[in-house]
Amino acid sequence: MTSYNYLHLKDSKFLSIKGEGRNEFLQGLITNDINKCTKNNPIYACLLSPQGKFLSDFFIINLEESFLIEINKIYFENFIAKLNIYKLLSKIHINIEENYTSLVVSDLSLKIKKDMGYNIFIDPRCSNLRHKIIINSHLVDNFVLINKLKKIDFQSYRELMIKNLIPYSPIDLTINKSLLLENNFDTINAIDWNKGCYIGQEITARMKYRALLKKSIRAIEIISGKVNPGNKITNDTNIIGEIISSFNNLAIAMLKIEDANNAFKKEKVLKTDSANLKIIR
Numbered sequence: 372m373t374s375y376n377y378l379h380l381k382d383s384k385f386l387s388i389k390g391e392g393r394n395e396f397l398q399g400l401i402t403n404d405i406n407k408c409t410k411n412n413p414i415y416a417c418l419l420s421p422q423g424k425f426l427s428d429f430f431i432i433n434l435e436e437s438f439l440i441e442i443n444k445i446y447f448e449n450f451i452a453k454l455n456i457y458k459l460l461s462k463i464h465i466n467i468e469e470n471y472t473s474l475v476v477s478d479l480s481l482k483i484k485k486d487m488g489y490n491i492f493i494d495p496r497c498s499n500l501r502h503k504i505i506i507n508s509h510l511v512d513n514f515v516l517i518n519k520l521k522k523i524d525f526q527s528y529r530e531l532m533i534k535n536l537i538p539y540s541p542i543d544l545t546i547n548k549s550l551l552l553e554n555n556f557d558t559i560n561a562i563d564w565n566k567g568c569y570i571g572q573e574i575t576a577r578m579k580y581r582a583l584l585k586k587s588i589r590a591i592e593i594i595s596g597k598v599n600p601g602n603k604i605t606n607d608t609n610i611i612g613e614i615i616s617s618f619n620n621l622a623i624a625m626l627k628i629e630d631a632n633n634a635f636k637k638e639k640v641l642k643t644d645s646a647n648l649k650i651i652r
Contacts, residue, residue, distance in 0.1 A: 377520040378475040378528050379511070382541075384447045385468040388454075389437040392462035397431070397438065400457060400570055402551065404563035408433045413503075415495045415561050417551060418453060419571025423578075425549040426453065428540050428561065432490050432505055439490075441473055441505065445541050457570075472511055474504040475528060476520065489514075496559040497535050500528075526618060533621045536590045536652045542616045543588070543623050552578050553587050553625065588615065589631050589650050591622040596646030598622055605642050606634050614643065622648070 388397065397405045403416035413432040420426055427446035432439040442450055454465055475494075489510075494500035506514060515522075532539055538554050552575065556562055562575070578584055591614075602614040604624055611634070612626030634641060635650040642648065 375518065375520055376477040376523045376527075377515065378523050378525065380473040380475065380525075382444050383441050383473040384444045385439060385441055385471040385505075386447075386451060387434070387437045387439050387466045387468050388463055389466065390461070390463035393438055396458060396461045396463050398566070399568070400454075401431075402556075402562045402569060402571075402575070403431075403560070404566040405431070405438075406566075407563070408438065410435060411492070413490070413492050413495060415559070417556065417561050418450065419551070419569075419575070420547055421570055423550065423571040423574030424547045425540070425544050425551060425554070426450075426546060428556075430495070430503070432492075434490075439468065439471070439505065441471075443541055446546075470507050470509075471505055472508045474506060474511070474514075475500070476502050476504055496537055496561070499535050500531060500537065529618050530621060533590050533618060533623055534652070536588065536623075538588060538623060539616070550578065551575055552584050555588055584628065586612065586625055586627050587631075588623050589626050589635075590652035591617075591624045591641075591648050592651045593617065593620045593622060594640065594647040594649060596643070598643055598646045598648070602643040602645070604648065606630055606639060611641070624648075626650075 394405050400418060401416040402419065403414045408414045408431050410433050413430055415430055417428045418426045427442060427450050429440050429442035451465060490505040492503055494503050529539060536555050537559055538544060544554060551557065551562060598614045598617050600614055600616055603610050604612045604614065604626065611630035612624050615623040615625055631650060640647050640649055
C-alpha cells in the first residue's frame with residue numbers, strides 16, 4: 372500500500388465560540404467573511420489592531436453548533452484576551468478546547484470514518500499546502516496506523532510555504548507592526564474586500580484602493596552563500612529590501628515592489644554581503 376506523508380502541527384491550539392451571537396461577533400472582528408465559513412468550507416482570517424497592524428492569524432471551522440478556531444500557541448493567550456475585551460454584551464461563550472489536534476496530509480485517499488469526528492479540508496490559503504485534518508487527539512495514533520502515514524518534519528512544510536509565498540507568521544511577521552498587504556495575505560484568502568467593517572479595516576482598505584503599497588514579500592532562492600534575517604538586499608548598488616527568514620536554499624524577503632518586479636522580469640542576480648540570490652516568486 373502506498374504511504375502518504377503527514378505532519379503533526381504541535382504548535383496549534385484550539386478554542387471554540389458558541390452562542391447565538393457568534394456570527395455577528397466574529398464578523399465585526401476578523402478580516403474574512405464569517406458567512407463564508409460553512410460546514411464544508413473552513414476559512415482563514417486575521418485579527419488586526421485598530422491601526423491595521425497584524426495581531427494573529429487562524430483557521431475557523433464551522434461545527435454547526437459552534438466555531439472552532441485553530442491558532443498558533445504564541446498568539447493564543449492574547450487572542451483570547453482580545454476576544455474577551457470585545458465581546459461585551461455579545462451572546463457568546465469562549466471555551467478552550469484541549470481535545471483537538473491538527474494534521475497536514477499530502478493525500479486524501481485515506482480510510483476515514485465519518486462518524487469519528489474528523490474535520491478534513493483543503494488548506495484555504497493555497498491548495499498546494501495539501502489537506503488539513505482537525506481530529507480528536509486520542510484518535511491520531513490509530514488514524515496514522517490504519518492509513519500507513521509517514522511522518523515528516525516541519526522543515527519540509529516550511530519549504531513548501533516559502534515556494535508558495537505563504538508567510539509563517541510566528542517567524543515572518545511582527546505583532547503590532549506587520550501589515551497584511553505587505554505580506555501577501557490578500558492573495559492567500561485571508562481578506563474579504565466586500566464584507567462590512569472590522570477592526571483595522573479602514574487602513575487595510577486604504578492601502579489597497581489608494582495604491583499605497585510600496586513593498587511586499589517575495590520568495591527568494593539562495594544561489595550561493597548564506598543569509599540571515601535583516602541582511603540588506605541590493606540590485607547593483609541599490610538597496611531594495613532585506614531578508615525576513617530563510618530555510619535551506621530558500622528565503623522570504625521584503626522588497627520594494629517596483630524594483631522586485633524589474634529584477635524578476637530581467638532574471639537579475641541580487642546580492643547580500645554574503646550571498647547571491649534570485650527572485651522565484
